[in-house]
Amino acid sequence: MARKKDTPQKAALREMMGNYLKENNVKVKDGTDVNSIMRDMMSIILEGALDQEMDEELGYSKYDYRNKETDNSRNGHSQKTMHTSYGDMEIDIPRDRKGEFEPQIVKKYQNTVTQDMEEKIISMYAKGMTTNNIESHMRELYDIEISDSTISRITDKILPIVKEWQERPLEEIYAVVFMDAIHYHVRNEGRIVKRAVYIAIGIDMSGYKDVLGMYVGQNESAKFWLSILNGLKNRGVEDILIACVDGLTGFPQAIEAVFPETEIQQCIIHQIRNTTKFVSYKELKPLMADLKRVYAAPTEEIALAELESFDEKWSGKYGSVKLFL
Known part of the structure; x- marks a missing residue:
């Protein structure tokens, strides 16, 4: 029986699943049976979506040769093992004769239907885990073997993006720039050490806030801030109206050396x-x-x-x- 808030599609699916459970004498309390059902459902949904993608790719549905306007055609299926939170499952991936089909619902080299694996690896790497730790973690949690070289290749993808962001051109004038450092602990060569992340946040003349840069140093110093300020100038900043800083010794002098007309306002908290x-x-x-x-x-x-x-x-x-x- 459909529930009040069920859509017609959900009501039909609920009735179908109810009949399936009865006909197959599924033991709901048995997690093994439930996992098996979930794997079967996911495989059917994924295979159906992949077949629809192939129809879109070729421009005609299976056996509908009258509407065929391409010299490409279907070429059977290849089997693929997918890792899921309910266990491994096999799905059939449709192929085309020219090898041009690039499925999107399950990408060519994707072998999991959980969240994007590369994002997981990059997240763990950003939190200080070594490639060996990541490899062990992926094996224990997902039963997936990933080599150190593969993990390094994935994490290296973000380096050009970070460099491009750090060197992007900036506005000529900023109304206010807040500059401070956040101290945190990180694992470095097997030891826990303290590092400082220098952060510069600017408010442009239109009132929009932007993170101008983030830089990692050994500890906070006016000399390092001087190099950051010179970097901001090289990226197009000609003037800063107000610089909000803490009471670090030598900080005002470093700002005056690069932006002599800037008014320095010490942070009230400090x-x-x-x-x-x-x-x-x-x-x-x-x-x-x-x-x-x-x-x-x-x-x-x-x-x-x-x-x-x-x-x-x-x-x-x-x-x-x-x-x-």
Whole structure:
């Protein structure tokens, strides 16, 4: 019986499967039987789709020779083993005499109906797994043998794409460019080491945000940022109106050396962090509450008044507010 939300196609399929289960005495509790049914269903669907692709390729359906307008024709089938989450299954791939048929539902060298295998390998590689680990993982999880050379060939595919993205031309002027580094741990030659990823994010004059570049270095330094800034200039950036950076020593000087007219704005978060260095832990919460009123002020006049009040309250213990900001 069809359910209320079933489409006509789903209702027909539900009735067909119900009859199939009854006629073949399938034990629903037995996972082996269910897996076998799923494999049979997938193979039928895939083979049907492949036959339709061949009809489209040749321009006529099987035995419909009156509508044949090509000198190419069908040439039987070849069998292929596909790996699925329900186990391996055999499907018949149609062939043509000229060898021009390129199926899309199951591509020529594809041997799995799970998610794209190359994407899985690249994802594991990006997360720091070695080619040996990837090979073992694919064998244990999918029972698929993939050599180190094949994995290296797949991962090497992304290198030209990354290089092209890193060297693409940029806008001449950016309203704001945010520059910071993210520190993370990565496996390198069998050891876990710390690396810094330098990230430059720009907002162009139309208000659109774009990642200008991402670069991996040993650790964050003004010298490395200088090389990145020169790289941005070589890619077409002529001026940056505002550069938002942290308090890294030498960073403002590196920016001024490449873009002398750029206004440098230190990140508020880093300014607040610098403030807390001078404050005892027990007074940290009340001081931060007062400082928040300065940064959250709706206008410059109110902010200056709050800053004056903050200075009067706390300068007796920690000196002038200039020591904080």
